[in-house]
Amino acid sequence: MSVISTPITELFGIKHPVFLAGMNVAAGPALAAAVSNAGGLGVIGGMGYSPKMLRGQIREIKKDLIDPSLPFGVDLLIPQVGGNARKTNYDYTKGQLADLIEVIIEEKTSLFVCAVGVPPKFAVDRLHQAGIPVMNMVGHPKHVAKALEAGVDLICAQAGEGGGHTGDIPASILIPACVDAVKGHKSPLNGKPIYVIGAGAVYDGRGLAANLMWGAEAVWVGTRFVASEEAGAPQKHKDLVVGAGYEDAVTTLIYTGRPLRVLKTPYIEEWNTTRMPELKALTSKGLLPHEEELKKRPEISMSTRPWLMGRVAAMIHDVLPAKTIVENMVTDAAKMLSRGSGYLTAKAKLYNAPRRHGHLTVKNISESSCGDSTDSDNPTLLTSMYSTSSIFLQALSDAGITHLFVNWGSDHPALLEELQRQRAQSTDGKTACEIVTCPNEMVALSAAQGYAQISGKLAAVIVHVDVGTLALAGAIHNVDRSRTPVLIYSGASPFSSGGELKGGRNEWIMSIQGGRLSNQQRSPIERPTFTRAASIIAQALCNARSPLIITSHSGRSPASIPLLSELASTLAIPIVAVCPSAVPVPFSHPCFLGTTFLNGATHNPRVATADVVLVLDSDIPWISAAQAPSESARIFVIDSGDPLKTVSAVGQWHVDAELMCNADTVLALQDILSLIAQLERDKEIVEERKVSVFSEHESWLRRLDTLEGAWPEQGFSVPNILGVLRKAIESQTTLAQTVVLNESISSYTSVWDHMRTEVSGGQITSGGSSLGWALGAGVGAKMTDIGKSKLVVLVVGDGSFLFGVPSSAYWMARRYDAPFLTVVLNNGGWKSPKLSMLACHPQGHGSMASGADLSVGFGPYSPEFAQIAVAASAGWAWGKKIAGNGHQSDLEKGLAEAVRAVIEERRCAVVDCVLESV
Template sequence: MYTASSLFLKSLADAGITHAFVNWGSDHPALLEDLERQRVEGDGRTKPEIVTCPNEMVALSAAQGYAQVTGKPAAVIVHVDVGTQAMAGATHNVDRSRTPVLIYAGASPFSSEKELKGTRNEWIMWLQDIPDQAAIVRQYMRFTTQISSGSTASQYVRRSLQIATSDPKGPVYLWARREVMEEEVSESLLTAPADLQQWPSIDPSGLSPTAATRIASTFLSSRSPLIITSFLGRNPRAVSSLLQLSTLLAIPVVSACPNAVNVPFSHPFFSGVTFLSPGTHSEHLARADTILVVDCDNPWIPANERQASDARVFVLDSGDPLKHTVGFWHVDAELVCRADAELALGQIVESVRRIDSEAGELALRTQEIEARAQLLSTQHAAMVRSLDEAETSYPAPTLDSASLTVPNIIGVLRRSIASQTPSRGAASLVLNESISNFPKVWQHLRPEVAGSVLSSGGSSLGWALGAAVGAYIGGEVMGVKDGKGFDLIAVVVGDGSFMFGVPSSAYWMARKYNTPFLTIILNNGGWKSPKLSMLGVHPTGHGSKAPGEKLSVGFGPICPDYSQIAVAASAGWAWGKRIGTGNESGNEALERTIAEAVDVVLKERRCAVVDCVIESI
């Protein structure tokens, strides 16, 4: 016997979804039954593969990590309204990061007197029957729909995925009543060919010839050009297009609140990272006369720093240049274009070369561009020296202060990955959820390869641990290196994001599904970001001198033993250690501990957690 659930699961698999991250409930009997039918009638496996997640936030974060690595959607299955709510901030993250995920939730039965198979037979089914379940998440979704009949389940799956994988990519939400998913369907629906070619995602589009020429000619006449981006590197091919334009005209590139590797760190025109706090933007911003904002969440904050009043600004975005899902968003620009970064930047390069050739003035070989290139290279070298100095300067050990800094820790981590992994770091992945230390971690990781460092793309804490599990699975599916997964996945968490990540669930999953990863905790004793926000408004107020513990943003005076939470959650499988205090402090202890932790992951195939005590809030 086949049901709507049989067709739903087959439709997911036919559409290329390899994994479903699930948290089961009373609305899923037909799905559980069909999965077991697949095991009995087949080779003991199911399509898609099921990853059990004891927490919905972790489930959606794992699906996000999978999709960020593969570029392909995973499925998430949760329980009625309560499971939908329990996805919590992960729903925000997949929306803001434009990550394609198909979310399915069951719903309470609509019959109560045995009229249909699947009718109400548990008391919770009255409590969980709400007027508009999809309203819980609708404003975060690209598409929400109800599956009303088993015969149309396949079409709903295909339409949902068509929307999820079209720019601006993002999550979709399907739901169905229990009776619908129990509905018997004809075997012919399951054996019918999967006609997926008729459901393509929207093809990327480029700039109009007029727009490409306008931007190119402005850049050619510019004396101080600048490019700002946040997430262009989500498409690795776009990085090549960006580098062509930057190199051709000696244009500095700044990553503003990055969540992907947009420019190789070693490129001489890469001008660093900013998270837009006062006084931290690139020195190029204030004097730039031409600015290209491409695939960027926010290029600057006017209340902190902004562009020159006479700067010519152009905005490019592949799917949502006006950020229509943001309540208020604005950049003073003379041209706003919906265009794929890879295509658009290539068009601008072509237009620059054409205009220069037609002018016959050899503008691309002027002394001005050569001088700008030399200046940018000199500035880049100075940035590298500054980072080197910060990484090798350790605080003097005292009883009352931390013996490690974030540059110390990330510098050692980067060098350990490079020296201990088979690919010398080229096939490794770092998930960065360091929050108040985002800028330092991004800079000191010095990433070279597009896709080698990722952030959640949103602002809800708790993404990284679950994402590591999903990214590990996704890496194996994609065959990152020689048909295998990543050499190493490392997670850097801070400001409470370890606790938000539900470690009791994440490390249980890591052991069950054999997805070992390294976790580095930047332990500042609580949440530093709320304190920084307070100081931004009340720099000399009553709270300016109060410690985090007193402000109620700290976990002290005795912080949890984070590493042992992971050990307990995995029944002793994970390895954990705290450093930065007592005898386990300073350069030698840090290098020894990180090296040991990397070995645990690489050679023993277990999770390792290093709890690094840094300056307390």
């Protein structure tokens, strides 16, 4: 199976640059899901839907997706109404556009498409706030300027051959013209170029290849998908497409008042010829001819309905599964692009080389030759030879890896040569995977982890033999504990030196050898037979008087958040986050009772009083020596990784659970919710519990407000800092557009609680205990498509800051234009070891000792943390130290300046907040 990679496939994380056109009826949930499942991007047509109907359609898509993280889109018709617009235009949303936009945002739609008009600014701004790109359909190059003025991120050029609403400019003219029109313009959402998607006259791989050569980055396909098994169109419509001739698709104004390409019928032909004067007279008054005729002759409604199709219908001869359509299209396009490369001579330096066409890359490993050496005396042979490194790097790209975080050594000459060959032979001077140079291995893996955590994509790290592998150190622990998909490669020194073997080539040694490595890293757990377990859990929750949900990692899957929120709301079940690595539910959810990192001060008393405990994706939900559920409590564990903890070494931790289930959290929650809807429950108990839980949530919020507002006579507390930081962010952007990386260690719970994160991915931790993750992860997070459009904020302890190798991290941040804000909670040393000692020996010898005496303090000559960043970035980073004897105004002004430096000046900022010393 060939792979065609373009900026669009990278932007949406899809395999193939094929979009389903958002056709009304035909592009229903089943077809949209089938296209997304096949590696394209499915889009449903939302014309005429109410917000409730649209939400239902989107949820139908989600049910059919094989992976809940797969992207999908929604297409709405938003024509201009009034003014100089067509008189026949009307509001297809019936005044509910704002509500429809909110549904699209709440349901985590990946793409919004606006057809037959330019989207209003409020809609674009609202969608951008939620991180959703906006695509505008255009039928003429002059429409591009208006779309760009509205702030759209993508242009879909609908050529005159297309079905449905269309213009009259052929694809071969319109698409290159639109590509020219967007040159130099950037997406206001992610800063990337405005990309063009080609539409009209696409039914097989030749159309895809042609569009890519015209400069489009993907295709928008309608008529071919009408003739698919999953299409929502009636069978008659599919049969008519398959049977259409070359002259059978015509345009008419009678249905919508604007050109609509449909199957020619005697009725339409009559209007387009003998009744043309009548047609013009009606449309000039803003009346739709077909609609007016139906008022007089309602009996003709079925016989005169339109059958939308493009002119390509004449080339479609069968009804196929959507997956087959997508794969055939990509395979045939790859063949056409390869055929085009064959016209170049060997002297052109592209002969028999990887076929890279500037903005796209075509790969098929089965077509490549593999050699162990090259002949440097023959330049033509040199450019045409594949080496083992060629195949290795190509395999990484084929697996969807876009960024390699590297620390090169003497074991990598073949890789360096291959990368330079790619640069020399590509028209844009780039490599298939972007290379991120990392001067330190810990930072390299931390950056890769941050990239994968924010983007949801697989990342890869390459280091130098055994010494580089050892230097990854604690970062491996963090990646493992946070369940983040990162591939790690190290070279092996050649084992021959006398020339008896060709080439001292590299060997890539991994514990798992084989083509499924990347799939294993990214794939969710296959759905087990969960029905009986789900039934027991659902019944237990319904019967419980004091249930409790504990979770740590469930938020890694964004789809789990609304499901967990719904479960908690339905039965008024309190939720406690234990050592979370991702946001489990919105902070404001009335059943959310905060965060604990399993020390006594942050325990929630409901653990001890719960009669039913549901543990979701948590390694250690409690420590029995400090607090545990009662012996009579019914405990259920659902874990998508290792519920028995037989692989992940967590000591002798064990829970006497009634059921321990290895199941995907999203699928498990769906099953449990479905069963709860069918079960009876004591509504009085639920209502009584709701009052109690909601009240506890409100009391918790008031405590947080009190802590933030209680300023000491001199200096400031951690809650003071976090409250000011949050307000500084909200004054210049939104928390929804902010990602917090929390490595504050002794203040972990404070940051989780006081930053009040509402959205999926809004706050993350390393998931482990190896310090130094945040700085590298900040670079990686900022390099993702999501991170580029958001404010990335690191809250770290002073110890974590030094462990993060700031000299390397801030150099990388400048080199790769990855600005982020770092707030250092500077308590002058390692506070956590002191707290651990006090927990064990509260009255011991060290209980009254200073940090210096305990050897956990950094004084009296503590580093100037902000200036380390400034120096490492050659003066690029902004830095400020706020002394411990400062005032509230100093903190407010300093953090506001720092946020501005990152957002407006696009450079790193470090604020060193001095606290009471350990």
